[in-house]
Amino acid sequence: MRLQDKNIIVTGGASGIGLASVKRCLEEGANVVIADIEESDGAALAQKLDAEHSGRCLFKVCDVTDTTQVDTLFNDTQAELGSVDAVFNNAGIGGLCPSDELSDDDYLRIIDINLNGVFRVARAALRVMYRQGSGSIVNCASILGVFGQSQTAAYTAAKGGVVNMTRTLAIESAPKGVRVNAIGPGYIDTPLLDELDDEMLQGLIALHPMGRLGRPEEIANAFLFLASDEASFVTGAHLLVDGGFTAGKS
Numbered sequence: 001m002r003l004q005d006k007n008i009i010v011t012g013g014a015s016g017i018g019l020a021s022v023k024r025c026l027e028e029g030a031n032v033v034i035a036d037i038e039e040s041d042g043a044a045l046a047q048k049l050d051a052e053h054s055g056r057c058l059f060k061v062c063d064v065t066d067t068t069q070v071d072t073l074f075n076d077t078q079a080e081l082g083s084v085d086a087v088f089n090n091a092g093i094g095g096l097c098p099s100d101e102l103s104d105d106d107y108l109r110i111i112d113i114n115l116n117g118v119f120r121v122a123r124a125a126l127r128v129m130y131r132q133g134s135g136s137i138v139n140c141a142s143i144l145g146v147f148g149q150s151q152t153a154a155y156t157a158a159k160g161g162v163v164n165m166t167r168t169l170a171i172e173s174a175p176k177g178v179r180v181n182a183i184g185p186g187y188i189d190t191p192l193l194d195e196l197d198d199e200m201l202q203g204l205i206a207l208h209p210m211g212r213l214g215r216p217e218e219i220a221n222a223f224l225f226l227a228s229d230e231a232s233f234v235t236g237a238h239l240l241v242d243g244g245f246t247a248g249k250s
């Protein structure tokens with residue numbers, strides 16, 4: 001088992017890419033904490049997954065916009081499981097809007113979850129992992145961290161920030177035994193895409209040379225690699241998992 005006995009936190013773990021990653025980690029022998037804002041669904045989900053796997057699956061409420069909740073998540077997990085070996089800093093939201101119509105509130109909300117939230121979680125993880133002298137943090141970025149796209153000013157600003165913040169965190173933490181990487185998914189078939197109409201979706205699919213959306217499990221596999229000791233010499237990377245989207249046009 002590739003993650004045997006590792007303790008892993010997945011933010012936004014109750015849906016989409018996060019949920020697929022939770023399942024993949026459990027399959028590989030890890031104990032996993034689902035951290036999400038949705039309490040009732042999350043608790044039932046964790047109970048079900050816990051019963052189906054040898055590793056433990058716990059649920060903890062955590063809104064990544066709340067520093068106290070984030071710090072409590074890490075302190076409680078360390079107290080309960082003994083360590084935090086890897087984190088998938090995955091919670092995020094979409095939000096399409098032409099830039100001239102984007103309100104302060106909507107702009108700031110996307111930045112607060114998708115960028116500031118990633119920092120809050122990474123900072124809490126570093127504090128625990130520095131004490132341990134080991135750990136792996138994986139931030140969820142996007143192809144929209146390296147490409148622009150109309151109606152996504154806040155989202156692209158946040159994801160671009162995540163890509164470059166990952167490099168700084170990796171440089172700071174490498175001497176302390178901690179690795180920090182990012183994953184850049186192409187368009188993945190999750191509830192995040194529900195706001196797209198069919199025409200937009202078909203247009204986006206056409207931008208992937210593989211001619212399809214990615215599956216959440218395909219991002220989970222990238223997380224699994226970066227979280228595991230197989231990636232022991234990988235830090236500061238932005239691993240694009242995008243069906244060729246960023247390779248260019250055919």
Ligand code: NDP
Pocket residue numbers: 011012013014015016017018035036037038062063064065090091092093094113140141142143184185186187188189190191192193
């Ligand atoms: P989902 O909407 O399926 O999952 C996101 C999860 O994060 C949900 O459970 C959501 O809860 C939760 N969440 C939202 N806000 C917060 C918060 N403040 N604190 C904690 N949890 C929160 O989306 P995906 O699985 O698609 O997205 C996961 C990550 O992947 C995001 O960072 C996204 O930007 C990134 N990504 C996704 C792509 C895609 O095409 N799907 C492409 C590139 C990157 P709730 O459902 O209650 O809102």
